[in-house]
Amino acid sequence: MDEADFTDFVTHRAAALLRTAYLLCGGDRGAAQDLLQDVLERAYPRWRRIKGRPEPYLRAALANAAANRWRNRSRRVSEVPLIDEAPPARPGPEQQVVEEDRVVRALRTLPPRMRAVLVLRFFDDMAEAEIAKALRCSTGTVKSQTSRGLARLRELLDDDLPAPVHERTTT
Amino acid sequence: MNTQELNEQLHNATDGLEPPPGFADTVLRGGRRRRGRRRMVVAASVLAVAAVATSATVVALRDVPQQVQAADARLTQPTRGDLAGDQAFLDQALDVWRRDLGYAEEASFGYYDDRRGDPRILWAGNTPAGRAAIVVQQVYVHEHTQAQPKDRGPQVAEGLVTIDPADGKLKLVDTAYIGLQEPTWADYYKFGPENRTLLIVDYGKPLHYSFAVGKEGETSTRTWERAQPRDGVVLVHIPEDHDPSTTAAFQGDDPPTVMPSDTQIIGPDDPWPAPPSVYVRGTASEFLANRLTDPDYRRVYPKLLEWGNSTWEFGNPPPMNDVERDSIWGLHVPVEVWQFQSDWDVTAGLSDGRLVILKETQVDWDTPRLTVMVSSDHYSTEVDIVDGGPVDSTTVLPVRFRIPDGGGWIVADKGKALSYRTAPDGEWQDAGRDAALLPDNTTEVTVDGETVALN
Structure with a gap:
């Protein structure tokens, strides 16, 4: 176990991973921090077994842990209002903040796996094949979840998100 | 908004998010603790020795007859301690026990599902951390639970009820893990502010405690102090210059100078597969942090095929x-x-x-x-x-x-x-x-x- 290497990684990359976790948890900062801590603690005993870059590995672990976490605890998660605040009439810095908040709130209402697909795809810029591997599903599932997720976001935001353009695959 | 704008909004929404100060240290401590638990699980399944995957700890090769004998003694001894006559406090402690036992970590494995008879107080007294009571109760561990096969049958649950310094309330702050009880273990608890109050339960054998881990070359070593019990317990204040997490206790003659579990504290990595002898027990604050806030949300126990490392x-x-x-x-x-x-x-x-x-x-x-x-x-x-x-x-x-x-x-x-x-x-x-x-x-x-x- 190279403890110094692990500590160094956490020190330098925890913020980036926390941001992913924050979106995976639908904007719940406390839950995101718990989730990240949980995943990193689990990774610690296995650290020396991770060859190559640990960050993609941990992002995948975060996405899976988030999905399972919400699955297991869903009965205790209270309903969250979809969009409970009307945006200001004119665009501006305040409008921008409200829009960002609305996106996170909208994400929160999505099923966890669909949310994970959108976060990995549009926040972490992962390819569909990478997401499929991370979430242990087919690329077809990733495509359909992306499509449905964006449609749902569009509904929630009453906006005009365009239909997604999928990557070309050989399978 | 297109997908590029979605990307930007997601990044903007998370800009400035930072983990709290000390996050890396917190993760490291948690990781070490989990590694310890995981090793205990591995040890249980591979070596068929130690039992449960928990943060607390203790002990060595098991002697069932001696354990049953010890359990019987706990259930029949009269209450001792300077608060033994304070019936109001005893009743309060028993109520707390009934309320909290289902939240204890070991409840995950079904050890406390079938409680037999009434709980009783083994010891009650004043400590530097406030009033405290050792509570015991007969339990029956069934085959359908997640308990280790060797632990099934009649057992005795034991725990410490005292003040949680975090909120000043009386709580069950630690339990003696049934799955880890051994003839050489000392029932002991570390509780109160900074977990600096050490309480060791006396069963008539010589008692020892050790605050610190030293190192001789690559070997972790300990020095031990002989403890003098009074009214059935030993109460010791863990000095400020020692870390309660390394404090250990032992009953019997000849406490071990070298403890495999100490290598988990100060390294190097991996004491397994050396057979465990004595482990350092967790603290009350650690127990409270790992309580089952929802008894239905039990911790996981592996049910894998016992095929070893093949x-x-x-x-x-x-x-x-x-x-x-x-x-x-x-x-x-x-x-x-x-x-x-x-x-x-x-x-x-x-x-x-x-x-x-x-x-x-x-x-x-x-x-x-x-x-x-x-x-x-x-x-x-x-x-x-x-x-x-x-x-x-x-x-x-x-x-x-x-x-x-x-x-x-x-x-x-x-x-x-x-x-x-x-x-x-x-x-x-x-x-x-x-x-x-x-x-x-x-x-x-x-x-x-x-x-x-x-x-």
């Missing part, structure tokens, strides 16, 4: 040792999947160049499943993780997996002789023992003479 190789896999195999596996199977995973595996190098590694995994309380990594080549450049279905440990030939695209069957039943045939009236072919890679058109397998159809 590797069966077939075909022409690349030469690799356990670490290399685990590295390949670990790279591709997400952490959540191998929350628990078997130490045994089957590895096959197929004639078409594919590499297959099969393990048993368990997520949460789910039934264990076969998880199979199938890579396109020996270098694992393209990998599929395949769900091989649930594992029923009660069936003959619990491991049956058909490799996709005509790769054949992987079957396993440790300790059993295997043979197979590819047609109903075909000849039986010997397939060795334990595990086998069989042709894709195999229709039946015999396991110690019993025929199993593959479908």
Whole structure:
């Protein structure tokens, strides 16, 4: 176990991973921090077994842990209002903040796996094949979840998100 | 808003998010604790010695008759301590016990599901951290629970009720882990502000405590102080210049100078598979932090096949040792999947160049499943993780997996002789023992003479 290497990684990359976790948890900062801590603690005993870059590995672990976490605890998660605040009439810095908040709130209402697909795809810029591997599903599932997720976001935001353009695959 | 704008909004929404100060240290401490727990689980399943996966700890090779005898003594001794006559406090402590026992970590394993008779107070007294009571109760550990087989039957639950310094309320702040009780263990608790009050329960044997771990070369060593009990307990203040997390207690003669568990505290890595002797027990604050806030949300206990650390190789896999195999596996199977995973595996190098590694995994309380990594080549450049279905440990030939695209069957039943045939009236072919890679058109397998159809 190279403890110094692990500590160094956490020190330098925890913020980036926390941001992913924050979106995976639908904007719940406390839950995101718990989730990240949980995943990193689990990774610690296995650290020396991770060859190559640990960050993609941990992002995948975060996405899976988030999905399972919400699955297991869903009965205790209270309903969250979809969009409970009307945006200001004119665009501006305040409008921008409200829009960002609305996106996170909208994400929160999505099923966890669909949310994970959108976060990995549009926040972490992962390819569909990478997401499929991370979430242990087919690329077809990733495509359909992306499509449905964006449609749902569009509904929630009453906006005009365009239909997604999928990557070309050989399978 | 297009997808590019969505990307920007997601980044803007998370800009400035930072972990709290000291996050890396917190993670490191948690990781070490988990590693300790995990090792205990491994030890329980592989060595069939220590029992439960918990943060607390204790002890050595088990002597059931002595333990039952000790349990009986706890249930019959009169209450001792300077608060033994304070009936109001005793009643309060018993109420807390009844309220909190289901939240204790060991409740996860079903140890406290069947409580027999009334709880009673073994000791009650004033301590530097406030009023405290040791409570005991007979319990019966059933076969259907997650408890280790050796722990099933009548047992005694024991715990400490005292003030939680975080909110000043009376709580159950620690329990003596049934699955870890041993003749040489000392029931002891570390509680109060900064966990600096040490309470050791006296059972008539010499008692010792040790604050610190030293080091001689590569060996972790301890020095011990003999403790003098009074009214059935020893109360000691852990000095400010010592870390309560390293403080340990021992009952009997000749406490060990070298404790394998100490290597977990100060390194180097990996004391296993050395047999455990005495472990440092967790603190009250650690116990409280790991309580089951919802008793229904129990901690996970592995239910994997007890096949030990076996590797069966077939075909022409690349030469690799356990670490290399685990590295390949670990790279591709997400952490959540191998929350628990078997130490045994089957590895096959197929004639078409594919590499297959099969393990048993368990997520949460789910039934264990076969998880199979199938890579396109020996270098694992393209990998599929395949769900091989649930594992029923009660069936003959619990491991049956058909490799996709005509790769054949992987079957396993440790300790059993295997043979197979590819047609109903075909000849039986010997397939060795334990595990086998069989042709894709195999229709039946015999396991110690019993025929199993593959479908």
